[in-house]
Amino acid sequence: MAIGVDYSGNRHILDAEVANSEAEVNWRSFLEGLVRRGMHGLRMITSDDHSGLRAAIDAVFPGILWQRCQFHLQQNAHSYVTKKDDIPLIAADIRKVFNAPDRENAERYLQQLVEKYQKTHPRLAAWADENIREGLSVFNIPENHRRKMRTSNLAERQMKEINRRTKVVGVFPNAASLLRLAAAMLIEQNDQWQNDKRYLPESNDRPALNEIYRKKVA
Structure with a gap:
């Protein structure tokens, strides 16, 4: 799952997929899919330290600022x-x-x-x-953005809720049915975010507003 924060400080669910492992090949396919769909202006990625994800980030977004949760x-x-x-x-x-x-x-x-x-x-x-x-890369972004960008807790909360709901269902007949449930939940959350106040305040650093903060969690 990927959650992004745009230049206006608003949160968005960028994408979600179901994979059979957290291997680099799966993460790389996922990240490349975001690029193909038009994600650009990426400034920083916040995630946990999963080897497959790290390798995929380095391959798809070489040189990007990475913040370890x-x-x-x-x-x-x-x-x-x-x-x-x-x-x-x-x-x-x-x-x-x-x-x-x-x-x-x-x-x-x-x-x-x-x-x-x-x-x-x-x-x-x-x-x-x-x-x-x-875990100190966050010092390279505007001070009033650091507290919320220094962890992957935003994405972790979404994953926790998805796990809770899927456990209620139990066994899914296939990956597509699991993804349909997760996608429905994430679409609902995304719609709610559009009516919420900004997740990040605007910054006086104008170039920073032309970037997209991107949060990624395994």
């Missing part, structure tokens, strides 16, 4: 913490990085985090040094 980064960090009692403190330190006023301070806070946990949680420190920066 900060929520998923926080969740991933927990698996590198051996003492569960330390999770709240570590989570707060990671939030400090993400909530920094600018990229320079975010990098400084990240370095402090890595140094702080090198001895007590060396696996966490190494993971953070290698991965957290992928």
Whole structure:
């Protein structure tokens, strides 16, 4: 599923498909389909770190700004913490990085985090040094767009609702019937968004308004 935010700050369901896996070939076909249908002006993609999706993004949109979902980064960090009692403190330190006023301070806070946990949680420190920066691309867009563009939560919520509805049905006879249900739900959501207030405010950075923010989630 793909959700986009246009230059006016309004949300749109761009497309949805059913595939038998999250392999690169499936994601690549999906992304190429968006391009064929006229999607252009892409500025940034926000997603989780799925290898198939990342490879497809690099192939179809080389050089595009990619933001790794900060929520998923926080969740991933927990698996590198051996003492569960330390999770709240570590989570707060990671939030400090993400909530920094600018990229320079975010990098400084990240370095402090890595140094702080090198001895007590060396696996966490190494993971953070290698991965957290992928969640800092959002500092390259207007400040008043960052909070909503730093995670893929918008798309995650839609997927959660689709999963809930499909579980009620149980078994689908084929992929087409599953897609029909999902598409009906997404069309309804898209119509609702058109009557809602803007998802993102307009920016004084006029060139940024000529781009489309694109959110993608596995």
